[in-house]
Amino acid sequence: MRAIRALETAHPPSFYIPLADIAPGLLEPAEGTSLCEWKGPARYWSLVDGTRRLPKVAWSYPRPLPGSELLVDGVAFYCHALECSVGGVLVTPQPGGFYGGWITPELAGPFKGEPGSEGW
Numbered sequence: 001m002r003a004i005r006a007l008e009t010a011h012p013p014s015f016y017i018p019l020a021d022i023a024p025g026l027l028e029p030a031e032g033t034s035l036c037e038w039k040g041p042a043r044y045w046s047l048v049d050g051t052r053r054l055p056k057v058a059w060s061y062p063r064p065l066p067g068s069e070l071l072v073d074g075v076a077f078y079c080h081a082l083e084c085s086v087g088g089v090l091v092t093p094q095p096g097g098f099y100g101g102w103i104t105p106e107l108a109g110p111f112k113g114e115p116g117s118e119g120w
Contacts, residue, residue, distance in 0.1 A: 004074055010112040010120055012094050012101030014115070016074025027075065032057045040065040045075060054081050059100065076100055
């Protein structure tokens with residue numbers, strides 16, 4: 001797999017999987033956008049598998065800002081609604097409903113999204 005592991009201050013890593021490596025038809029554009037001051041405007045994706053649908057479970061940066069160009073064709077997934085693993089180890093979702101980092105056992109917080117981290 002050609003995933004990109006992205007690291008940001010006070011966040012566990014996010015993993016961006018090339019859209020070309022995701023089965024065709026598994027993702028549909030979802031409503032809404034957001035803006036990351038470092039990576040640029042984000043779009044959201046829903047995961048669709050037959051009759052099952054997980055709304056807004058992934059995001060991407062189709063027009064990333066300078067310095068984040070490697071993310072242009074990548075899609076990152078929130079692991080709160082999925083069973084995700086890194087190297088065979090299950091991950092825990094980053095705290096808070098907005099952030100999408102993946103926490104593995106060797107990582108130590110505190111992480112953005114935990115109570116009291118609003119001002120970071």
